[in-house]
Amino acid sequence: MADNKKKHVYDESKIKTLSSLEHIRARTGMYIGRTGNGNHYDDGIYVLLKEVIDNAIDEFIMGHGKKVEITLEEDTVSVRDxxxxxxxxxxxECVSRINTGAKYNDDVFQFSVGLNGVGTKAVNALSTYFVARAHRDGKFAEARFVRGILDGEDQGSAKNEENGTYISFSPDPEIFRNFKFREDHINRRLRFYSYLNAGLVIVFNGKRVVSQGGLLDLIRDESEFEKIYPPFHYRDKMLEFAFTHTNRFSEDYYSFVNGQFTSDGGTHLSAFREGLLKGINEYASAKFDGNDVREGILGAVAIRLKEPIFESQTKNKLGNTEIRSDIVASVKKAVVELLHRNKPSAEKLIDKIKESQKLRKELNSVKKLARERSKAVSIRVPQLKDCKKHFNKSKGNHDDTMIFITEGQSAAGSLVSCRDVNTQAIYTLKGKPLNVWDLKRDAIYKNVEIYNLMRSLNIEEDSNCLRYNHVVLATDADVDGLHIRNLMITFFLRFFESVVRDGHLQILETPLFRVRNKKDTLYCYSEAERDSAMKKLGRSAEVTRFKGLGEISPKEFGAFIGQDMRLTPVVVDEDHSISEVLSFYMGKNTQERRSYIMDNLVVDEEIL
Known part of the structure; x- marks a missing residue:
C-alpha cells in the first residue's frame, strides 16, 4: 500500500507549464474542435484552412484586395491575398506568437472574425510545414516553420509583386491521422465566403468563385429545385437575411457573423427565427404557431458585429445576448415590408403555412393512434436489442455508442452474440422497409416498423436527442441488401436529414471473401483484396464468398464490429439537390428510370 501511494504523490514536481506551441498540440480540440480525417465538413483540416482565409477576408472587408487565390496540391494548401x-x-510574431496581431485595433480591423490572435498560430503549430510570406511596397519577408518551430527566414526586394500575404501549410499527420482534403467541402466553404462578400473574387485551383447577390444567391442555389416562391431578401450595412419555403419537413438555416459560418447558430439565429415569426404574424394578422411557420423554411442570416463573443475558438456559435432584441425588431420590420412589397409570393407563403397547420392537426390524431397501438403491443420496441449506454449530444457523452440496423434474424443473431452490450445496439428490420420518398410525415406513424425505428433512435421531436452517435446500416452486400440500404438512406434524408448531414449515418463494410490456408486466414472487402490475398497465401488457398451477414459465424463477426471495424459515412454531395436526385432514383418515374438504366447499363464481357 505504501509503495502504491508513493506512485501517486501530488506535489510541486507534478505541476507543468506548457508553452503555447505545446498547449496547441497537446489540446488541439480547444483550438480547432474535432480533428477527423477530412470526411466531415467541420473536420480540423478545414478549420485550419478557414483560419488562414479569414485573415484574407478581413482585408477585403476593410477595403484592401478584391481577390484571394487558393491552391490545393495533395496535402498542401496555399492562400494568397x-x-x-x-x-x-x-x-x-504574427504567425507564431499567441495573442499577437492587429485584430485588437479597431482602427485597422472593425468587423474582424479573428479577434483572439490564435488562428494562424494554431495552423502553424499543427502543420509539418508552414510558410508565411508578406509583400509590402516592393519588399518581402518570409518565415518557414516545422511543427511551429522557426526553421528559416528571408527578406529582400520583390518589386514586381503586389502587396499581400501568402500562407502555405501541410497539416501534421500525427494530429490528423489518414487525412485527405475533399474538394467539395472546400468548394462549399468558398461559396459561403463569396455569398457573404459580394464582389470578392476567389480562385480555387484556377476556378473562379464569385457572387454579386449575397445571401439571395445562397438561398437560390440551395433551393433551386425545391422553392415554393422566389426568396425574400433584405440587406443593410449590419444585417442581411434571405428566406424561402420548400416542401422539406425540416427547417434549415445558414448563419454568419463577420463572414464566419456559425454552424451551431447562436443569438443572431434565434433572434432571426423569432423576428421572422413575428413579422409574418403581423403581416397576416394571425397567430400562427412557430412550428407551422418554420416547417420547410430555408433561411440565411448574416450580421456584422464589432465585438463578437464566440463560445469557442472554432467560432461555431455566437454568444452576444445583448444584440437579440435589436435583431428581432429589425427582422420583424423588414419581413413585414418585404411581404407587403411582394403580394404574390406573400400569398404563397401564407398558403404554405396554412397547409402545414392543417397537416399538423391531422398528424396529431395519427400520432395518438400510433402511440396507443404501440403501448398495446409492448412497452418496449420488440425489434430493438438495446445497449446500456446512450449518446448525449449536448453533454458529449458516449461518442462510441452505435446502433446496427440490420435485415433478418440470422444477421441479427450473429451481431447479438458478439456485440459489446455496453455501446452496441441492434435494430432488426422485417424484410424491405417502406419507400417513403413520395409520402408525407404521417407515413412514419402508419408504418409500425419505421415508427419503432424512430422511437428507438429517439428522434421524433428533435434529432439532437439521438440516442446513438453512430447509426450503422448493416445489410448484405447483394442486390436486396443494397436496395434495403437505399430505402433506409431515403427514409433519413426524407424525414431526418440532419442525422445524415451531422455525420451520424454510416454503412458497415463487411468482408466479401475469406481466403485461408492451414496457417493464415485473410478477410477481403473487394475482389482486388481477394486477388492479393490469394497471391500471398498461394494457389492452394481456400476462397469463400460470403453472400450474407448470416453466413459469417459469430466468432468471425466479432472482428468486423470491433476496433478494426470499417465504417463508411453517408455523405451528401453539396453540388446536387437531394430532392432532385431522390425524386429520380426513388420516385414514381418508373419508365424514365428504366430508360436511364438501360441506356447506361455496363455489361461485363467475362459473363458473355
Whole structure:
C-alpha cells in the first residue's frame, strides 16, 4: 500500500507549464474542435484552412484586395491575398506568437472574425510545414516553420509583386491521422465566403468563385429545385437575411457573423427565427404557431458585429445576448415590408403555412393512434436489442455508442452474440422497409416498423436527442441488401436529414471473401483484396464468398464490429439537390428510370 501511494504523490514536481506551441498540440480540440480525417465538413483540416482565409477576408472587408487565390496540391494548401500584407518586421510574431496581431485595433480591423490572435498560430503549430510570406511596397519577408518551430527566414526586394500575404501549410499527420482534403467541402466553404462578400473574387485551383447577390444567391442555389416562391431578401450595412419555403419537413438555416459560418447558430439565429415569426404574424394578422411557420423554411442570416463573443475558438456559435432584441425588431420590420412589397409570393407563403397547420392537426390524431397501438403491443420496441449506454449530444457523452440496423434474424443473431452490450445496439428490420420518398410525415406513424425505428433512435421531436452517435446500416452486400440500404438512406434524408448531414449515418463494410490456408486466414472487402490475398497465401488457398451477414459465424463477426471495424459515412454531395436526385432514383418515374438504366447499363464481357 505504501509503495502504491508513493506512485501517486501530488506535489510541486507534478505541476507543468506548457508553452503555447505545446498547449496547441497537446489540446488541439480547444483550438480547432474535432480533428477527423477530412470526411466531415467541420473536420480540423478545414478549420485550419478557414483560419488562414479569414485573415484574407478581413482585408477585403476593410477595403484592401478584391481577390484571394487558393491552391490545393495533395496535402498542401496555399492562400494568397492581395491586401495590405503583414508588416514585414512583425511577420514571425504574427504567425507564431499567441495573442499577437492587429485584430485588437479597431482602427485597422472593425468587423474582424479573428479577434483572439490564435488562428494562424494554431495552423502553424499543427502543420509539418508552414510558410508565411508578406509583400509590402516592393519588399518581402518570409518565415518557414516545422511543427511551429522557426526553421528559416528571408527578406529582400520583390518589386514586381503586389502587396499581400501568402500562407502555405501541410497539416501534421500525427494530429490528423489518414487525412485527405475533399474538394467539395472546400468548394462549399468558398461559396459561403463569396455569398457573404459580394464582389470578392476567389480562385480555387484556377476556378473562379464569385457572387454579386449575397445571401439571395445562397438561398437560390440551395433551393433551386425545391422553392415554393422566389426568396425574400433584405440587406443593410449590419444585417442581411434571405428566406424561402420548400416542401422539406425540416427547417434549415445558414448563419454568419463577420463572414464566419456559425454552424451551431447562436443569438443572431434565434433572434432571426423569432423576428421572422413575428413579422409574418403581423403581416397576416394571425397567430400562427412557430412550428407551422418554420416547417420547410430555408433561411440565411448574416450580421456584422464589432465585438463578437464566440463560445469557442472554432467560432461555431455566437454568444452576444445583448444584440437579440435589436435583431428581432429589425427582422420583424423588414419581413413585414418585404411581404407587403411582394403580394404574390406573400400569398404563397401564407398558403404554405396554412397547409402545414392543417397537416399538423391531422398528424396529431395519427400520432395518438400510433402511440396507443404501440403501448398495446409492448412497452418496449420488440425489434430493438438495446445497449446500456446512450449518446448525449449536448453533454458529449458516449461518442462510441452505435446502433446496427440490420435485415433478418440470422444477421441479427450473429451481431447479438458478439456485440459489446455496453455501446452496441441492434435494430432488426422485417424484410424491405417502406419507400417513403413520395409520402408525407404521417407515413412514419402508419408504418409500425419505421415508427419503432424512430422511437428507438429517439428522434421524433428533435434529432439532437439521438440516442446513438453512430447509426450503422448493416445489410448484405447483394442486390436486396443494397436496395434495403437505399430505402433506409431515403427514409433519413426524407424525414431526418440532419442525422445524415451531422455525420451520424454510416454503412458497415463487411468482408466479401475469406481466403485461408492451414496457417493464415485473410478477410477481403473487394475482389482486388481477394486477388492479393490469394497471391500471398498461394494457389492452394481456400476462397469463400460470403453472400450474407448470416453466413459469417459469430466468432468471425466479432472482428468486423470491433476496433478494426470499417465504417463508411453517408455523405451528401453539396453540388446536387437531394430532392432532385431522390425524386429520380426513388420516385414514381418508373419508365424514365428504366430508360436511364438501360441506356447506361455496363455489361461485363467475362459473363458473355
Amino acid at each position: 492581395y491586401g495590405r500584407g503583414i508588416p514585414l518586421g512583425k511577420l514571425v
